[in-house]
Amino acid sequence: MRHSKDDEYRELKREAKRQGIEVDSIKYNPAMVVGVPTEHKDKFDVIQRLGRISFSNFGLLPSGDTPDKPWQGDIKKRAMQLMRFAARCRKENRNESGWRYEIEQRLFERFDIEVACSALDPGLSDLFSSRIEEPCLAPDSPASGPRKRPDRIHGLQQTKNFDMILQSPYAHDDPPHQPPRLVEDVVKTTLNPDNGGSPLLFPFLILEAKREKGAENFEHMEIQTPFPIKHALQLQYDLLHTRGNTMDVPGGPLVWFMANRGEDWRVYAGHVQEREGRPKYLINFLWGGSITGIDDTLQLILIVDFIVDWARDIFRPNILRQLRTLSTANYNDTMTFAFDPDVYSLQGEVQPWMEGQDIDPEELLDVPAADAPSESASEDTSDHLDRFTTMYGVVRDARQIQSRLRGLIITRDNLETVLQSFENPTAATRFVRSIISLLSRRCVALDSEEVLDAVEDHWSGYTRIRPNRLDQKPKVYVQFRISFYINPVWEQVRELTYLAATDDARELLIQRAGIRGAVRRSRFSPPACRGEDLISAFDRLRQNSVRRDLVSSLCRRTYMACFEKPRTVLAIDNDGAVHEIEESKVTIKQDKDKRSPGVQMQGIVHAIYEKHRIGNREPSEPFLRASTRIDFEGRALWRGWRRGDCLPPEHRHLDKILVYSDVPDARYLPHGSRQKYCLYILDGRTDHLNAFSVASKLIWALFRDEVYGTVRKAKVPRNSRNWQDNRDGYFFSMESENTQDFLRLSRNSFRQDVGSWIKATAGSEPSESTDQARLPKAWYISKAAASALLSSTDTSQVCTIYGYPN
Known part of the structure; x- marks a missing residue:
């Protein structure tokens, strides 16, 4: 049929x-x-x-x-x-x-x-x-x-x-x-x-x-x-x-x-x-x-x-x-799987974390990864400022900053698991020797791993549950580094990175390295530090003002924790009794040295983290620590105009700043990284923001021919001169040829970009809903003026100032 x-x-x-x-x-x-x-x-x-x-x-x-x-x-x-x-x-x-x-x-x-x-x-x-x-x-x-x-x-x-x-x-x-x-x-x-x-x-x-x-x-x-x-x-x-x-x-x-x-x-x-x-x-x-x-x-x-x-x-x-x-x-x-010689599209260059150092991150990473955020690549539409996003730029609340922690801790129990991550014994031995060298050059001695748990709780808000141990807890030797930067999607990040090894794990590392004699002949006596003093120092850094952290992020500043041996001081308890206590002196200082051990340490920790991270899932390996918190509420906008809180003198009271940053290579970066301009809101008044106030600030930047600049932290070619941290400048006049060369942004391109953003954002006079009381301090721009901005050589002929916008 x-x-x-x-x-x-x-x-x-x-x-x-x-x-x-x-x-x-x-x-x-x-x-x-x-x-x-x-x-x-x-x-x-x-x-x-x-x-x-x-x-x-x-x-x-x-x-x-x-x-x-x-x-x-x-x-x-x-x-x-x-x-x-x-x-x-x-x-x-x-x-x-x-x-x-x-x-x-x-x-x-x-x-x-x-x-x-x-x-x-x-x-x-x-x-x-x-x-x-x-x-x-x-x-x-x-x-x-x-x-x-x-x-x-x-x-x-x-x-x-x-x-x-x-x-x-x-x-x-x-x-x-x-x-x-x-x-x-x-x-x-x-x-x-x-x-x-x-x-x-x-x-x-x-x-x-x-x-x-x-x-x-x-x-x-x-x-x-x-x-x-x-x-x-x-x-x-x-x-x-x-x-x-x-x-x-x-x-x-x-x-x-x-x-x-x-x-x-x-x-x-x-x-x-x-x-x-x-x-x-x-x-x-x-x-x-x-x-x-x-x-x-x-x-x-x-x-x-x-x-x-x-x-x-x-x-x-x-x-x-x-x-x-x-x-x-x-x-x-x-x-770690081997480089595939057949596949050209996996080839690329890794940011030079450790040029001239003992171990190359390419030995640790599967593919050349960017300093990309761990967030999902899909755009987050929950931010009410997203409505101001155009193909030319984005708007961000400067109060928001990611407090991120990345740590690698080596113990007697997890050492073998760490070393099994390497393709061959030679790479594992080089890694071990690098760890010993880094901790010998700079570290501090803490009482136990619980101090690191407390640091993470204060820094990123993540509380780790640790089972009670009856045996003696070994000391931990730790090196810290703090980095501020802007990530590819224009979020501010302050990142605390550390490399740690317990006392008994260090002995095993020395055995695996085969350099016991050389290590024993060298003097290893790191300063001890109380957990309370360490946490207090990090808390002081976290309490910096919004403006200070933004400037640190634009300059990509890096800091190290410096320790002095504890000293005996007299303290009075709640009952009025006087006691002798040991007090540690911990200071946070900027670490500008490109050959600092913190540079190599940070590179190793990040490489191990990236190797074990799959997609957006954080690693679950026992030797890695990774957590993030968005800090927003309660942050001081400024603190009495202390040193570090001030922008350039003429911008002391600005409530918005325009920042430019190119991304040389966005191959591995998340969606939303293409915009090269960001308008940061400094006064926290994002609920009152409208398209006209955004456009007015862009006109202000165009009229002054000035822009703030940074390099977002992302994968860049080895020959780039702009990848480095601790940049000296963050505010630029577009009239200077040196500025145009340093930012790789011509004056004409700047005017064209900002002018196009103005037209895309406003393009007309303020609506009836605009607060009339604030109009005297706002810009007034017509559609004809917006178009003229793109072609006029004299901005003053097409802009009328009713007052300087804040």
Whole structure:
């Protein structure tokens, strides 16, 4: 008996239900859908926000890395071209093959663009590979289930790094298997039948296309394609649950699916939920649009770019780490995988934390990581100042500052775990010797680890619960460093970093280093310090005014804790009795020396932290400390104009300042880092802020031809002269050629940028809601004046001052 198409689809739906596949055809709404992991919710939110971008409002600020990312500079041009080809296909009533020929190669071109290595000849990137209309087989039972041939699949290329790991012996057979099995014998990595060539590993994007005029619609595609999606998710799920895989993948498996019918496109995402101990495969509809419209075309291109970035920076490294856990019996050996010579897009330069020092951070890090914040890459829309954000600049409340702590503490119990993080014994030995050298050059002796717990509680508000120990608590030797800076998304950060080793762990480090004789001949007698005195010194630093901390952040100042041996003093208790007590003298001093041991110490701690951090998940290793608090309420705006609270004399009473900072390389930086200007509000009156008051301050900066400047802390090229901390200047006149050279900002570019921001923010006279009593102290600018600002050489001819704005 011959079955109709409808009978076939009904059978496919029943089979999908049997296999635990669920497709939600209603567009995803985070308020209505339950069970989606938080990490995936963040990605779905990014897709939906990209789906609200309009062509007219979209813009890109060019930067130093634009030549290495050709798709970004031409993104609007790509959207126009793709829309024209779609319109031609629609007009000519093309069939499915015609649509695919014209559209797919242009839409997915980023998968075939060499993205990072400008030193090499341009060519195809070896990160990804694709298959066209090849059968997809179930990983567990290739002979069973529907055999589907998706129109297009994208996955990972089998590079030398993958090949080396897959050919390694599987380390978790218990009892040992005879003959020994390889990793590729244990893990299924591909869905396509073996054709004798390099396989497509772990597919993450599936495309299905149908004829515009055909009878099959999106519902039919949602019935057909879930099987390949399920198979791709199952590959990731099975890897995650393979014996010996101890990696935590935030959110779990994720696969993207795109469906199109002529010019109409949809984007879906599939993930896994466990119910009653069994996996369920859920597919959500995220975005839909027509590529004959320019807004929808731009949105689809941006979504594809997002998927490429996710696959390169998150998905691929996670797969590599998981595979490596299967080839080693030690979990920490997996945290550093070898540089992959096939993949040019992973090449890059690391900020020179330790030039000329004993150990290079590249030995500790998986990939060259930026000093990027640990926050989610998605933009935080909860800040009410976000409504003033434009493509030219952002507005920030200067009262907000991150108090961040990063610490590495080595004890007798965790030493071996720390050393297992290194690829080879030589690197581990160099690390050990560096720790001994750093603590010998500068450190303080504390009574126990509990002092460090108290420091963290005061600095970042994180309280650690430590079990009671009956045995004697060893002393701890610690080196501290404090850094102030602006992060890529214009947030102020004050960061306390420390390297610590217990007394008994130091003895073990000396043994491992093989330099016992040399160390014993050297004098090691660090000053002791009471915990109360140390915490008091850090608290005094935290109580600096808003203005002082902002200036410290702009200058990227670094500080060290200096200690003197305790002295005996007389103190009177509550009963009036006099006692002798020991008092430590702790002072916080600026540490400007580029060869300071604090520079190398901070680099090592950050490198270890970055190696063990996966995505936005903080490391859980017992030897790392990481916590952050946003300090905001109760911070003094200034403290009697003490030294350090004052801005330049003529700006003593300003309540807003405009700051410029370029980001030389934003490859690894979060969304929202592209704006090169920030207006900081110094008086705390953000509730009264409106577009007109923002524009008036921008006009003030334009009229005075003055700007504050900094370098946001991010990955920069080794040859950059502006990366260093403790910068002397933070306020600049654009009339000076030295200023323009130092900021790498011409006067014309400054005027053009700020003028464009003014037009985007206000562009007209104040509304009726503006407080009339404050108008005499505000700027008045008409639309004509705003336009003239961009072309006039004499600002005074187009601006009328009714009073100096505060």
